[in-house]
Amino acid sequence: MSKGLPETRTDAAMSELVPEPRPKPAVPMKPVSINSNLLGYIGIDTIIEQMRKKTMKTGFDFNIMVVGQSGLGKSTLVNTLFKSQVSRKASSWNREEKIPKTVEIKAIGHVIEEGGVKMKLTVIDTPGFGDQINNENCWEPIEKYINEQYEKFLKEEVNIARKKRIPDTRVHCCLYFISPTGHSLRPLDLEFMKHLSKVVNIIPVIAKADTMTLEEKSEFKQRVRKELEVNGIEFYPQKEFDEDLEDKTENDKIRQESMPFAVVGSDKEYQVNGKRVLGRKTPWGIIEVENLNHCEFALLRDFVIRTHLQDLKEVTHNIHYETYRAKRLNDNGGLPPVSVDTEESHDSNP
Amino acid sequence: MGKVSEDKEYVGFAALPNQLHRKSVKKGFDFTLMVAGESGLGKSTLINSLFLTNLYEDRQLPEASARLTQTLTIERRGVEIEEGGIKVKLTLVDTPGFGDSLDCSDCWLPVVHFIEEQFEQYLRDESGLNRKNIQDSRVHCCLYFISPFGRGLRPLDVAFLRAVHQKVNIIPVIGKADALMPNETQALKQKIRDQLKEEEINIYQFPDCDSDEDEDFKRQDAEMKESIPFAVVGSCEVVRAGGIRPVRGRRYSWGTVEVENPHHCDFLNLRRMLVQTHLQDLKEVTHDLLYEGYRARCLQSLARPGARDRASRSKLSRQSATEIPLPMLPLAETEKLIREKDEELRRMQEMLEKMQAQMQQSQAQGEQSDAL
Numbered sequence: 001m002s003k004g005l006p007e008t009r010t011d012a013a014m015s016e017l018v019p020e021p022r023p024k025p026a027v028p029m030k031p032v033s034i035n036s037n038l039l040g041y042i043g044i045d046t047i048i049e050q051m052r053k054k055t056m057k058t059g060f061d062f063n064i065m066v067v068g069q070s071g072l073g074k075s076t077l078v079n080t081l082f083k084s085q086v087s088r089k090a091s092s093w094n095r096e097e098k099i100p101k102t103v104e105i106k107a108i109g110h111v112i113e114e115g116g117v118k119m120k121l122t123v124i125d126t127p128g129f130g131d132q133i134n135n136e137n138c139w140e141p142i143e144k145y146i147n148e149q150y151e152k153f154l155k156e157e158v159n160i161a162r163k164k165r166i167p168d169t170r171v172h173c174c175l176y177f178i179s180p181t182g183h184s185l186r187p188l189d190l191e192f193m194k195h196l197s198k199v200v201n202i203i204p205v206i207a208k209a210d211t212m213t214l215e216e217k218s219e220f221k222q223r224v225r226k227e228l229e230v231n232g233i234e235f236y237p238q239k240e241f242d243e244d245l246e247d248k249t250e251n252d253k254i255r256q257e258s259m260p261f262a263v264v265g266s267d268k269e270y271q272v273n274g275k276r277v278l279g280r281k282t283p284w285g286i287i288e289v290e291n292l293n294h295c296e297f298a299l300l301r302d303f304v305i306r307t308h309l310q311d312l313k314e315v316t317h318n319i320h321y322e323t324y325r326a327k328r329l330n331d332n333g334g335l336p337p338v339s340v341d342t343e344e345s346h347d348s349n350p
Numbered sequence: 351m352g353k354v355s356e357d358k359e360y361v362g363f364a365a366l367p368n369q370l371h372r373k374s375v376k377k378g379f380d381f382t383l384m385v386a387g388e389s390g391l392g393k394s395t396l397i398n399s400l401f402l403t404n405l406y407e408d409r410q411l412p413e414a415s416a417r418l419t420q421t422l423t424i425e426r427r428g429v430e431i432e433e434g435g436i437k438v439k440l441t442l443v444d445t446p447g448f449g450d451s452l453d454c455s456d457c458w459l460p461v462v463h464f465i466e467e468q469f470e471q472y473l474r475d476e477s478g479l480n481r482k483n484i485q486d487s488r489v490h491c492c493l494y495f496i497s498p499f500g501r502g503l504r505p506l507d508v509a510f511l512r513a514v515h516q517k518v519n520i521i522p523v524i525g526k527a528d529a530l531m532p533n534e535t536q537a538l539k540q541k542i543r544d545q546l547k548e549e550e551i552n553i554y555q556f557p558d559c560d561s562d563e564d565e566d567f568k569r570q571d572a573e574m575k576e577s578i579p580f581a582v583v584g585s586c587e588v589v590r591a592g593g594i595r596p597v598r599g600r601r602y603s604w605g606t607v608e609v610e611n612p613h614h615c616d617f618l619n620l621r622r623m624l625v626q627t628h629l630q631d632l633k634e635v636t637h638d639l640l641y642e643g644y645r646a647r648c649l650q651s652l653a654r655p656g657a658r659d660r661a662s663r664s665k666l667s668r669q670s671a672t673e674i675p676l677p678m679l680p681l682a683e684t685e686k687l688i689r690e691k692d693e694e695l696r697r698m699q700e701m702l703e704k705m706q707a708q709m710q711q712s713q714a715q716g717e718q719s720d721a722l
Contacts, residue, residue: 071500099505133506134453179499180529181390185414188452208499211529213600227414280531283613285605293603 059118061168068177069130072207077265086110100128103141150324177207193233201236209262261300378437387495388449391525396584422447458510469644492518495525502541511551519554527581528607580616
């Protein structure tokens with residue numbers, strides 16, 4: 001765990017699981033004889049294997065929040081991302097189902113396992129966001145929730161007797177759903193992202209992208225990117241946190257070309273060319289969710305889960321959390337209130 | 351007008367519809383259509399598709415940060431469409447800014463004021479002295495666009511509809527309906543219908559067809575009524591669907607949506623019901639029901655004691671025959687009358703001059719023939 005003021009990321013990285021790749025030796029290893037194949041080989045590269053085993057045993061946490069107006073397919077997308085029913089879809093056509101009068105925060109946890117690795121996934125839903133007639137400050141409950149998780153973590157951290165593994169309920173990633181109007185961002189989108197991009201990693205996605213043709217999609221994305229830039233909104237991956245040139249080029253490509261990802265979600269399967277695929281069947285064709293010619297769901301999935309999952313957690317821990325912590329320490333004149341183990345938490349975390 | 355009717359028992363007023371028809375063709379046809387709904391639901395594209403025009407060509411779409419502080423405005427665009435010898439003067443009323451700001455409370459008030467203003471203007475014209483050229487600027491129909499991305503009507507939709515449903519004919523429409531699979535469309539339509547009933551919102555009721563129409567027509571009519579709210583897709587681009595023939599549609603990587611294909615969306619139904627069969631009925635309902643309702647409410651509120659004196663100065667009361675106070679029209683009205691009278695005078699003068707010229711001509715001709 002990192003202490004003190006926010007440090008550079010390279011130091012902190014050591015405390016997390018994945019170490020830097022081992023640099024190539026300046027002197028190439030001599031070819032060895034068959035019997036003594038251990039000459040010159042120490043075996044530190046097994047550390048990766050050891051860490052992997054440890055991760056598999058302990059599992060890891062991931063907390064993802066979804067924000068957007070009702071009906072934009074948030075729950076369906078999350079279910080598609082994690083290939084399981086982790087998000088209960090608001091029973092769409094239920095007559096009793098009413099839009100909540102204020103923004104609610106609902107966090108539901110699941111344990112998913114794949115290849116021996118356990119993930120404790122928490123999906124945080126925000127029903128009621130953007131659905132009222134008056135939506136001023138409707139992001140406040142969300143900001144409050146995020147800060148409460150930081151506060152919780154901080155309290156655990158400054159404890160005298162600390163838990164071995166502090167439960168991490170901090171929001172690692174916030175998927176913000178943009179309505180596919182085809183024109184531009186809505187004022188509410190701008191306001192939300194302006195306020196929250198400083199507190200949490202925001203990944204904007206264009207929801208229900210099957211309403212836009214290829215030209216409309218690319219125009220819309222360009223316009224959205226420009227609007228975000230003009231308004232100084234830094235979405236994840238933030239430019240200032242690119243560690244090295246490799247990161248920068250990779251992330252630049254994602255930032256300037258792919259994002260925001262135009263996605264389509266589905267939990268129904270159809271038969272296409274002899275394969276069963278997730279998709280949406282319309283009278284004019286079947287939209288395949290994982291077909292890159294149809295939508296960018298696969299890109300989003302690879303981005304969030306397969307390549308940047310760990311980075312999302314690291315940025316949350318090293319940047320956002322540290323910012324919060326520094327602010328709290330400054331506010332309190334240097335010393336956060338000392339918390340005792342038995343102290344009850346008054347947070348409204350469900 | 352050709353043959354003299356031979357049958358002396360035959361009165362001949364069966365030709366009345368033809369006469370009316372000819373008169374209205376000569377006069378032309380006025381229609382005011384309002385489109386309302388959040389931005390980005392395909393309203394402009396649909397209007398362009400419906401009327402095969404390009405009304406929104408020079409439109410500038412403002413950015414999100416500009417829309418934050420924008421209030422709702424009312425815009426009017428006029429276009430003359432001619433088809434088969436019949437001229438339609440179509441006025442489109444747009445409501446940009448609706449649903450844009452963070453706080454949309456009461457954002458429908460400008461729309462309500464606008465509709466009522468038109469009624470008030472008509473009431474004044476109707477009660478005035480010169481009723482020859484009353485311009486009917488009343489809103490005859492409001493196409494309200496519902497988002498296909500929501501789960502039915504949103505609070506803002508309900509608030510808007512409740513504010514205007516007794517003042518204008520509402521036809522609810524689901525925009526960008528190619529976002530939905532067939533079962534989703536059905537479920538959404540049912541949800542909207544249920545919500546409309548629950549919130550007691552009166553939408554325009556397409557009249558029942560006559561009992562002597564054939565079964566096929568009745569069935570078609572019933573089908574059309576069941577498909578309300580209409581799930582529409584608009585497009586002004588022509589694409590080749592499956593390489594057969596060009597159609598208006600939207601091309602995606604997974605297929606092409608054909609705007610005029612009844613299996614794809616309800617565009618044809620909407621066009622048929624709005625433009626081809628019920629244009630006149632919408633005007634009639636506006637006049638006979640909605641306007642009369644407004645007028646009755648207006649005059650009733652004037653009937654309250656104390657209000658009468660104020661009112662008698664500006665409106666003609668039709669209540670009691672015994673007291674018919676002479677209307678003292680406000681200044682603007684009198685000026686308008688003066689202008690109209692001037693116009694009439696000018697026309698009469700022109701006619702006089704023409705007649706004089708003709709007389710002079712015939713005199714001259716007469717003299718010539720005398721001379722011969």
